[in-house]
Amino acid sequence: MTAARRIATRFLPFSDAASDTLPLGQLLRLALFQVSVGMASVLLLGTLNRVMIVELSVPATIVACMIALPVLVAPFRALLGFRSDTHRSAIGWKRVPYLWFGSLWQMGGLAIMPMALLVLGGDVVHEVPFAGEVLAALAFLMTGLGLHMTQTAGLALASDRATEETRPRVVALLYVMFLAGMGVSALVIGWLLRDFTPLTLIRVVQGAAVAGVVLNVVALWRQERVRPMSAAERAAPRPRFSEAWADYARGGTAGRLIAVVFLGTMAFTMQDVLLEPYGGEILGLSVSATTLLTAMWAAGALVGFALAARMLARRANVYRMAATGALVGIAAFSTVIFAAPMQSPVLFFAGAGLIGLGGGYFAVSTLTAAMTMPAEGLAGRGLALGAWGAAQATAAGLATAIGGGLRDSVNAHAMAGDLGAALASPATGYSVVYHAEIGLLFLTLVVLGPLVSRAAAHGDTRSKQEFGLADFPT
Numbered sequence: 001m002t003a004a005r006r007i008a009t010r011f012l013p014f015s016d017a018a019s020d021t022l023p024l025g026q027l028l029r030l031a032l033f034q035v036s037v038g039m040a041s042v043l044l045l046g047t048l049n050r051v052m053i054v055e056l057s058v059p060a061t062i063v064a065c066m067i068a069l070p071v072l073v074a075p076f077r078a079l080l081g082f083r084s085d086t087h088r089s090a091i092g093w094k095r096v097p098y099l100w101f102g103s104l105w106q107m108g109g110l111a112i113m114p115m116a117l118l119v120l121g122g123d124v125v126h127e128v129p130f131a132g133e134v135l136a137a138l139a140f141l142m143t144g145l146g147l148h149m150t151q152t153a154g155l156a157l158a159s160d161r162a163t164e165e166t167r168p169r170v171v172a173l174l175y176v177m178f179l180a181g182m183g184v185s186a187l188v189i190g191w192l193l194r195d196f197t198p199l200t201l202i203r204v205v206q207g208a209a210v211a212g213v214v215l216n217v218v219a220l221w222r223q224e225r226v227r228p229m230s231a232a233e234r235a236a237p238r239p240r241f242s243e244a245w246a247d248y249a250r251g252g253t254a255g256r257l258i259a260v261v262f263l264g265t266m267a268f269t270m271q272d273v274l275l276e277p278y279g280g281e282i283l284g285l286s287v288s289a290t291t292l293l294t295a296m297w298a299a300g301a302l303v304g305f306a307l308a309a310r311m312l313a314r315r316a317n318v319y320r321m322a323a324t325g326a327l328v329g330i331a332a333f334s335t336v337i338f339a340a341p342m343q344s345p346v347l348f349f350a351g352a353g354l355i356g357l358g359g360g361y362f363a364v365s366t367l368t369a370a371m372t373m374p375a376e377g378l379a380g381r382g383l384a385l386g387a388w389g390a391a392q393a394t395a396a397g398l399a400t401a402i403g404g405g406l407r408d409s410v411n412a413h414a415m416a417g418d419l420g421a422a423l424a425s426p427a428t429g430y431s432v433v434y435h436a437e438i439g440l441l442f443l444t445l446v447v448l449g450p451l452v453s454r455a456a457a458h459g460d461t462r463s464k465q466e467f468g469l470a471d472f473p474t
Contacts (some may be wrong), residue, residue, distance in 0.1 A: 012291025024159040027170065031177040032219040033099065033154040039189075040106055041368075043208060043354055045142065046069055047189055048117065050276035055196055056121030064273045064404020066136050070144020071400060074393030080152045096224045098153035103216035104147025109207035113139040114202040126314065149176075150216060157224060166470050179298045184351060185210035186294035194288040241242075243350040253451065258391045260322065260448050261366050265395035267440035268359040268402035270433055272396070275336075275355075278430045279348055282340050289345075293352045300356025307357075308364035318369045319452040325362030326441045326448070332358050333434045340427045363392070369451075403433050 022030075022066040049067055052058040084098045101406070116139045120132030155174060185208075192204045271278075276290040311321055333353030339348035411429035413419055419428065 009048045016343075021163055022170065026161075026223065027158075027173065028328065029221075030154070030158055030219050031174050032215045033183075034174050034177040035148055035181035036103075036106070036215040036219075037147055037151045037154075038178045039185040040143060040185075040212060041112075041210055042182050042185045042189060042294050043110065043205060044147075045145060045272055046186065046276055047193065047287070048113070049273045050280055050290050051193075051196070051201060052117060052121065054280040056117060056207075056289070057175055058117075058121055060404040061279065061401075061408045062120075062133065064401045067273050068138045068164055068397040069398040070147060071139070071393055071397035073144045077148050077152045077393075080149050082340060084153050084156055088294055093208040093224055095153045095157035096401050099157065099216060100150055100221045101204045102146045102149030102151075102153060103213050104146065105142050105248065106150060107209045107213040108207055109139045109141070109143030109146060111213065113143065113209075114198075117201070118198055141162055154219065157220075179302055183295045183298045184224075186292060186298070190288040190290075190292055194286065196287050204259045212294075252463075256447065256451055257366065257369055259453070260444055261391045262395045263440055263447060264322070264326060264362050264366065265392045266356065266399040266402075266439045267326070267444060268362065269396040270399040270406075270437050270440070272338075273335070273404050274407055274430055274433060275352060275357075275401050278336070278427075279345070282341065282430065283345055283348055284425045285345060285348075292351065296349050296352045297356035300353035301360035302356075304357040304360025307363055308361050317452070318365045319364035321446060322362050322369070323448055323452070325360075325365055326444050328354060328361060328453070329441050330438050333438050334380040337434050339432055340431065370390030374395075389400075406436065407433050 052063045052066075055062055077168070078099065084094050116132065116135035117431050122135045136304065156172050158174055189204060189208070193200060205317035239301075276293055279285040279293065280292040284375060308321065332351050336351035337346055337353060339345070339351060409429075410419075410432045411426060414423050414428040416424065417424055
């Protein structure tokens, strides 16, 4: 038994993340909540948007707004985490209640999702105005709230149980499990939806709802220690955290970095709602084939994280790295654009992988810049990461909605012949969105330039710390 344990510790990935306070078995079980979150993310950001646009003929503007709802909840993750930090309960649980109720919100949203989409698509006859839009918005909002609540509390619980030495490797394992959950779920859901019917959609999405709550219950079972609290402790006022925002907003470097994050995230996510419909409508790919795009994107993102970790281990300039990620994004969107006139699924899938690569590399670089920014007054590393996450999530939500609206408006004029016979094609709207993303990436490079020159002027052109997957918040 000792020899087997020694071999496992040496060769199994992330086996060194275990500790006396969080054994490997409990750590792997706790990581299952990331699998459920990855599965829900695939449905929200991949499969369902293609189904709504292509199979159910829902306008892309409405689809984009629906998918933006869960993303716009993300800025409140800092508040959710703070509330779990200061939660008062008689038995002393802090994280488990948020994990549990997050699981219920996630399951409830996915449970009503397929019926709401069928009403939205007109498959169910009704006389209630805007019933489909209201039901679908409620389903997406519930799922998004549950997803963010579950993930925030789960990561906090894992951080509580890990030791100071193993905490980075624990968070690394959890993030890899998230991407693995996305990849595997994309493959399984794509295979189940290879022959699309409304009944199959109901079975798959509601099956994912049940699977998610089962995974989360298994993950949280007996993970948090019971620490009884007295009535006086529960009645004590909770601490406040809002005072630190003013200190953080004073820094010019911080403001420009947040602008870079905002613009770059918009550039990489404006196509989130359109990538799979583009493959289905323009290249004629099936639901099963386009769902594989999520797996391709996740693989590209993992490569981007690995390359970023390697460069940061060499103490590379984080701002130059962010510029490199933007340049990879420009090449990625150019590849996707050329896939339509060449009718090449190979180019399309290559472009999807490059989008993940460039986006992951850019995100890690800007996150590292936020982490290494000097703290002033009440503003610390946690606040910097919270501002980074808020800017990223808000930009992603706005970009998703703008992308869908831009595609619809351009296609309406193109198909009406207003743009000329050469552009009277469904591909025109998609192409305009991808060109807009390329323009945003060039604008990101313009805003990023002074940060590179400022770092060079102060002799601070290198990352001050090594960075790996461990430090990337999900």
